[in-house]
Structure formats: structure tokens, C-alpha cells
Amino acid sequence: MRRIETSLPEVFLIEPTVFGDSRGFFLESYHAARFAEFGVKNPFVQDNHSQSVHGTLRGLHYQVRFPQAKLCRVIRGEVLDVAVDIRRGSPCFGQWTSVLLSAENKRQIYVPRGFAHGFVVLSEEAEFLYKCDDFYHPEDECGVAWNDPHLGIDWTLQQHGIIEPLLSKKDAANPHLRELTDTMLPADDN
Numbered sequence: 001m002r003r004i005e006t007s008l009p010e011v012f013l014i015e016p017t018v019f020g021d022s023r024g025f026f027l028e029s030y031h032a033a034r035f036a037e038f039g040v041k042n043p044f045v046q047d048n049h050s051q052s053v054h055g056t057l058r059g060l061h062y063q064v065r066f067p068q069a070k071l072c073r074v075i076r077g078e079v080l081d082v083a084v085d086i087r088r089g090s091p092c093f094g095q096w097t098s099v100l101l102s103a104e105n106k107r108q109i110y111v112p113r114g115f116a117h118g119f120v121v122l123s124e125e126a127e128f129l130y131k132c133d134d135f136y137h138p139e140d141e142c143g144v145a146w147n148d149p150h151l152g153i154d155w156t157l158q159q160h161g162i163i164e165p166l167l168s169k170k171d172a173a174n175p176h177l178r179e180l181t182d183t184m185l186p187a188d189d190n
Helices: 032-038
Strands: 002-005 012-015 019-021 024-026 046-053 057-063 070-076 078-085 096-102 108-111 115-121 125-132 141-143
Touching: 012 032, 057 078, 070 078, 070 096, 070 115, 078 108, 078 125, 096 108, 115 125
Parallel strands: none
Antiparallel strands: 002 012, 012 108, 019 024, 046 125, 057 115, 057 141, 070 108, 070 125, 078 096, 078 115
């Protein structure tokens, strides 16, 4: 198992050691002591599983009063996963990083508290699993527009035959980051 850095210092990938043979494979998807060595010390309290079709874009989501760190992976298909630092006072405020997560590469991304998170499905279908270190609070859910021009996220849509992503009504109405007041953004607690 190894840690792979991204362009944002606190967001990183975990690549598991995969033991495979003619029967299939085995890997540890979570091991508290080993993950703690990589900086994942949060006790996870909720596991989520979503299934989405090609072109579905979910995000960019976050919670303010109950921020969630997330450990994400794909068990079927492929997604482009995106994290955006939206913490008030962070030196990386407004910066984003993206990584490919797939059933094939078996990588996981760790997204700390205070980051907006989303993904777009690049394969025909994808199943996305993620652990959270706080519970989902619908009254605290917020979002940032996936296509905010000031963020300039490259979702690689055209390269994957996506003309317009499939969005929920809520995600289609998310505001731009510049439209959010300080009370609508998490603090940088680091």
C-alpha cells in the first residue's frame, strides 16, 4: 500500500497492494492503523454507495457546520473525482485537483474536511463507495457550481463523449464560489 500525492497537499490517493491469481484478487480497502500512518486518522461513521450512468455529474458537495472527510473508491466503472479547497483562510482556497478512480486501478482518494467534492462518470456505468467521518445532515448540505468559470475545472467531458452532464436539480442550481459568503464556507481548522 502506498500514498500518492495530488496537486493539493492534503488530498491524496491510496493505492492498495493487490494480491491476484487465477481465482481473482484480494486487497485491504481499509486498515485503520495503516491508513493512520498516511494521515487518515478520522473515525468513519457512515458508508455510502451510489450507482450512476455515463455522464452523471454529482457535486460539488460539502457541509458547513458538520464537515465530512471522505475516503472514496470505485468498484465498477471509472470516474473523474474532483476535490476543491473551499476553506476560509486556506492558502489553497479555490484550487482543485482531479484523479481517475476505477475498478481497474483500485485507488482511493482521501478528501479532508472543508473541501467540496464531486465526480463525473466516464464509463457506461459506475458504482462509487465512500466513507464519511461525520453523518449526512441534509439541512447543512451545500454546493458549488460544477462549471464555475473562476474554478475552471477540467471535467474531461468532451474526451469521454459527454455533451452535457446529467445533473440533479439541486446540483444544477449550485452557486459559484464567489457568490458564497464566509458563513456559507467551512473554516480552515489546520
